[in-house]
Amino acid sequence: MILIIGAGLSGLLTAYHLKKEGIPFKVLEARDRVGGRIHTIYKTNEAPVEMGATWFTSQHTYLRSLLEELGISYFEQYMGSKVFYQPSSAQPPQLVTIPNESPSYRISGGTFNLINTLLSTLDTTDVLLNQTVKKVTFEEKSVLVEAKDNFKATKVVLALPPKLWSKNILFTPGLPSNLMNIATETHTWMEDAIKVALTFKEPFWEQENIPATLFSNAGPVTEFYDHCDHKRSAFALCGFINSAYKQLSSTERQEAVIKQLKNTFGSRVLEYVTYQEYLWSKEEYTFKASEAYIFPHQNNGNPIFSNSFFTDKLLISSSESALEFPGYMNGAVLAATATAKKIVQAQQEI
CATH class of the missing domain: 3.50.50.60 (FAD/NAD(P)-binding domain)
Structure with missing residues (x-):
């Protein structure tokens, strides 16, 4: 055996x-x-949110072949042509045009769909x-x-x-x-990462025609992306928090995140349904x-x-x-x- x-x-x-x-x-x-x-978190009538492995590219041929063998579909990560970028804490987020690079992909139904299959x-x-x-x-x-x-x-x-x-x-x-x-x-990989995700009833960023993507050197959120499901019928934003923020309490961390997101995306971000975060440094079987x-x-x-x-x-x-x-x-x-x-x-x- x-x-x-x-x-x-x-x-x-x-x-x-x-x-x-x-x-x-x-x-x-x-x-x-x-x-x-x-580690995908599933809640009824909400987009699956990824607290762990999420993205892959066309170069990742071994993974793509496995998905095809198992009959699991995947879809392109939505980016758009513009993103919010905050170069430092002394500067507000600004709109920046990004180059048309090779896309990233996500697994339909959440990454855990692969594990479950x-x-x-x-x-x-x-x-x-x-x-x-x-x-x-x-x-x-x-x-x-x-x-x-x-x-x-x-x-x-x-x-x-x-x-x-x-x-x-x-x-x-x-x-x-x-x-x-x-x-x-x-x-x-992921040992000191902090993932964060917010789910919404409506994709306000689409309705207001603003980017869903944020890159920030100020934090606490360093990267944030559109995280809607593959059907775009359930809506979320998801990304990473600077690992230094693990020193804060969960309440303090959430307050700092929401404040930053409000300053970036506007007050409609306060319409979030759920807030999820995951500190991999708290996982004794990862960290x-x-x-x-x-x-x-x-x-x-x-x-x-x-x-x-x-x-x-x-x-x-x-x-x-x-x-x-x-x-x-x-x-x-x-x-x-x-x-x-x-x-x-x-x-x-x-």
Whole structure:
């Protein structure tokens, strides 16, 4: 049996590939939900809002191929030709014309539609929640994994960010020091991000013919975009808050956000139905403090993550481990596909 640690995109996609090949596995997830850093909030009669992974481009061919294979549609992120831009706190937001660049895309029905579709291909007993892995022991012909329950496998796949497994899991015997050093200094995508979204009954920005996009160097909101659903029948705005604002209380943060948005979009922004925010630094299964500053995408795609260890009993698969587009959903798809291929090939050689 193969044990996959982590039920995010890379973990569930690895499981999906193994399922098609008839190779037995279990997915262990520490959280009480699947999806990892894909986290879409759904409310009745409101646009799905993304608190995690959201956008991809035409260059992300592995992700696009997977969506097509699963029959999941996607749509172009609405931008328009003008945006609000605030260069500093000393200057008010101003209208700026943006170049006609390659579009970004979003998944119809929310990014979690991808997770849910992958999950639907698996048996209910294939994915086990609330299983925080504490120890992995490599024996001569098997691997023992200690979580809430104990498991025995032929191989283990680490389908979670390297910094997390390097700091949270005890490996016996220990992993190679060069691997551990690089893993602890690998940036985890989204680890310090704050997402914010407001839903509306009406798209006032369309009605008033003003941009839905804001780029600000002043904050708290640094980027804000049209976030209507793919049918444009439910309406929202969504984006990022400067991570420094995590020091404030949720009430203080919301007040600062609404004040900034009112100054940018006008008083109709006060017509919002719901305000949602998500601090990924509060997620113990995403965020882990670093001893020294880690640059964005630092060590993402490091070739060492493509190796297997302990005579192929340990494989690494996460967005950060991908050799192409690491740190993105496309990278998670590539890493999972490559990992599953290694496992299938090994099974065929037995």
